[in-house]
Amino acid sequence: MLAAIVAIGCSPAARATIPPDATASMLPVATGTPALSTSPSPAATFPLTLTDDEGTSVTIPARPSKIVSLTPATTEILFALGAGDRIIAKVEDTALYPPEAGRIPNVAKFGSVDVEKIVGLGADLVIAGGNTFTPPEAIAQLRSLHVPTVVVYAPTVAKVFEDVALTGQAVGRGDAGRDLAASMRAQFDQIGAATSSVSKPRTWYEIDATGAFYGPADDSFLAEMIRLAGGDPITTGSPNKFDIPAERLIAADPQVILLGDAAYGVTAAQVASRPGWQTMTAVATHAIKPVDDTVVTRPGPRIVDGLRALVAALHPELVLPSPVASVAP
Amino acid sequence: MTVSTGAAIRSSPQATDRARDVVRRHPRAVFGGSLVLLAVLSVIAVGIGSVPIAPSETLAIVLHRLFGLQLGIAWTPASDAIVWDLRIPRVITAAVVGVALAVAGATFQGLLRNPLADPYVLGTASGAGLGAAIALILPIRVVALQFGLLHALAFVGALASMTVVYRLSRLSAWSGLTNLLLTGYAVGSLLAAGLAMAMYLSGASLREIFAFLLGGFERASWTRLTLAVPLVAIGSAGILLRARALNGLLLGEEAAAHLGVDVARERVILLALGSLVTAAAVAVSGLIGFVGLVVPHVVRLTMGPNARVVVPLSAAVGAGLLVAADLLARLLGDVPVGVVTAIIGAPLFLLLLRRTQSGYEL
Numbered sequence: 001m002l003a004a005i006v007a008i009g010c011s012p013a014a015r016a017t018i019p020p021d022a023t024a025s026m027l028p029v030a031t032g033t034p035a036l037s038t039s040p041s042p043a044a045t046f047p048l049t050l051t052d053d054e055g056t057s058v059t060i061p062a063r064p065s066k067i068v069s070l071t072p073a074t075t076e077i078l079f080a081l082g083a084g085d086r087i088i089a090k091v092e093d094t095a096l097y098p099p100e101a102g103r104i105p106n107v108a109k110f111g112s113v114d115v116e117k118i119v120g121l122g123a124d125l126v127i128a129g130g131n132t133f134t135p136p137e138a139i140a141q142l143r144s145l146h147v148p149t150v151v152v153y154a155p156t157v158a159k160v161f162e163d164v165a166l167t168g169q170a171v172g173r174g175d176a177g178r179d180l181a182a183s184m185r186a187q188f189d190q191i192g193a194a195t196s197s198v199s200k201p202r203t204w205y206e207i208d209a210t211g212a213f214y215g216p217a218d219d220s221f222l223a224e225m226i227r228l229a230g231g232d233p234i235t236t237g238s239p240n241k242f243d244i245p246a247e248r249l250i251a252a253d254p255q256v257i258l259l260g261d262a263a264y265g266v267t268a269a270q271v272a273s274r275p276g277w278q279t280m281t282a283v284a285t286h287a288i289k290p291v292d293d294t295v296v297t298r299p300g301p302r303i304v305d306g307l308r309a310l311v312a313a314l315h316p317e318l319v320l321p322s323p324v325a326s327v328a329p
Numbered sequence: 330m331t332v333s334t335g336a337a338i339r340s341s342p343q344a345t346d347r348a349r350d351v352v353r354r355h356p357r358a359v360f361g362g363s364l365v366l367l368a369v370l371s372v373i374a375v376g377i378g379s380v381p382i383a384p385s386e387t388l389a390i391v392l393h394r395l396f397g398l399q400l401g402i403a404w405t406p407a408s409d410a411i412v413w414d415l416r417i418p419r420v421i422t423a424a425v426v427g428v429a430l431a432v433a434g435a436t437f438q439g440l441l442r443n444p445l446a447d448p449y450v451l452g453t454a455s456g457a458g459l460g461a462a463i464a465l466i467l468p469i470r471v472v473a474l475q476f477g478l479l480h481a482l483a484f485v486g487a488l489a490s491m492t493v494v495y496r497l498s499r500l501s502a503w504s505g506l507t508n509l510l511l512t513g514y515a516v517g518s519l520l521a522a523g524l525a526m527a528m529y530l531s532g533a534s535l536r537e538i539f540a541f542l543l544g545g546f547e548r549a550s551w552t553r554l555t556l557a558v559p560l561v562a563i564g565s566a567g568i569l570l571r572a573r574a575l576n577g578l579l580l581g582e583e584a585a586a587h588l589g590v591d592v593a594r595e596r597v598i599l600l601a602l603g604s605l606v607t608a609a610a611v612a613v614s615g616l617i618g619f620v621g622l623v624v625p626h627v628v629r630l631t632m633g634p635n636a637r638v639v640v641p642l643s644a645a646v647g648a649g650l651l652v653a654a655d656l657l658a659r660l661l662g663d664v665p666v667g668v669v670t671a672i673i674g675a676p677l678f679l680l681l682l683r684r685t686q687s688g689y690e691l
């Protein structure tokens with residue numbers, strides 16, 4: 001099951017360029033790479049059938065007006081696409097963004113979804129998180145109650161762009177979705193070009209340090225972001241392990257330490273006082289920097305800001321091209 | 330695990346009895362043997378880890394750190410940090426926690442005359458867990474000497490739950506052992522409900538609470554050790570000095586009273602010492618199950634019920650078991666140490682139970 005999801009995630013072209021022979025007739029976009037296409041396409045026609053990130057074919061009967069967002073990234077994407085006013089309920093978000101989303105009631109928190117309430121609100125589209133972020137039972141239950149439920153899961157940067165386009169499509173903002181995805185991709189390409197030739201410091205990105213030390217798994221989204229920002233990520237040594245033994249961290253000798261857990265009160269001074277960490281180059285050179293973990297790791301429109309923040313932390317000397325104006329809703 | 334005499338036990342019942350008698354008549358030798366085994370395990374545990382470091386290099390680092398000796402072997406600062414700042418404190422912490430839990434387990438089993446008693450029996454586990462959970466929910470982050478609010482509140486929670494249980498049990502008209510146990514069970518259940526609620530409300534901190542409940546030695550350090558060692562040492566020594574009272578209480582409260590043991594007083598003191606030792610262990614390493622329950626039984630099965638033998642030997646065996654379990658846990662990629670103790674310990678314990686010919690009563 002996981003392998004299947006990952007397989008989908010690893011072939012970005014597979015869904016972005018939906019095979020014309022299969023579903024194109026039902027889709028607003030017929031050909032080309034939709035995320036990059038800026039040419040006007042026919043207005044979205046509902047009913048619309050699309051394939052979500054778990055490979056499920058979902059039919060949305062009419063342009064949704066009561067949307068439930070079950071991932072914080074989806075909430076951000078919908079607001080960025082000008083569909084924020086159609087969200088009637090959302091998942092609890094401890095790092096709420098944008099502030100306007102604060103008025104939307106919560107119907108889910110990590111690990112539990114109030115299916116009854118979603119149905120009671122008369123939701124006509126639910127966008128849920130894959131890889132068990134939204135409990136699969138809740139998704140199955142919603143679908144059995146005939147609530148159109150699209151599952152999104154972005155384990156790679158390319159997949160985030162696709163999800164932006166897919167979300168736009170699902171809510172009848174296909175053009176805006178594609179434009180935003182194209183703008184994000186263009187900025188990633190620009191920044192990637194700027195960092196491709198710099199030296200790559202060995203980077204420990206700390207997600208959490210309570211109990212064990214948690215950082216990016218091999219081939220994870222976070223590892224990809226660090227590479228794109230011009231760093232050499234120290235990963236856990238396995239694609240599905242998230243903690244790393246302290247001795248391996250010391251042996252890996254990070255040159256930069258990025259504190260994704262700074263929001264939880266972890267400081268550079270605390271890091272420097274950890275047993276055995278004094279031998280690390282990053283500690284000796286005081287290259288321990290806080291970063292805003294939400295913008296770096298949340299697979300939404302702000303990963304562009306996240307990448308910029310990573311570059312600023314890893315290569316402060318580097319002058320990046322100024323941000324491309326974001327797409328107006 | 331250290332005290333079986335190996336092949337000698339294998340044959341006939343008479344031979345088994347004879348072998349056991351030999352073992353029982355030489356508690357000092359058995360204790361010495363288990364200390365040697367503990368030392369061997371500790372050396373292996375310092376030598377092995379997820380980063381390979383040559384034994385010669387490890388030895389050079391240790392000798393240099395301890396005695397300033399130079400063996401002419403070069404090592405990197407990273408190896409030095411790994412051996413001296415990570416592995417050695419971790420191995421010692423495992424040993425100290427093993428001592429604490431096994432001694433507390435032996436104490437509570439004897440004191441409560443209940444074979445199912447362990448260091449957590451009187452609500453300690455839920456009390457400590459709830460304390461840790463509250464620390465994580467409070468929007469305060471205090472870190473002093475590498476101990477956070479979590480460790481402090483876990484320590485307080487363990488001691489407080491035990492105090493409440495003891496006080497409550499004395500309120501009713503009959504203040505026997507059964508009352509104490511049942512009060513402990515009731516208070517423990519209440520605290521466990523509070524813990525479950527706190528976990529439900531904790532949101533993003535859930536994994537931290539979970540990590541605490543599973544226990545482990547990942548974050549061991551010299552600083553933490555220097556705070557835990559005195560508590561465990563004082564508590565364990567105090568219990569050992571009261572072995573006579575513990576022996577008396579094992580016969581029953583009335584018999585103990587006839588032997589001149591001040592039952593009420595000794596019970597409070599032993600409870601307090603056992604709680605202190607348990608709380609210190611919990612604050613350092615979270616909740617590690619199994620060691621405190623099974624190690625004292627293993628020792629009693631092989632050596633008989635004399636607390637003078639059971640307490641020190643439990644300490645040595647508990648330390649050895651946790652050092653070995655932590656080594657295995659590290660080699661398996663930091664799986665929870667409590668899982669490993671159960672996987673090593675449970676089959677050994679069952680084997681020992683099967684081989685026991687004579688009856689076994691606490």
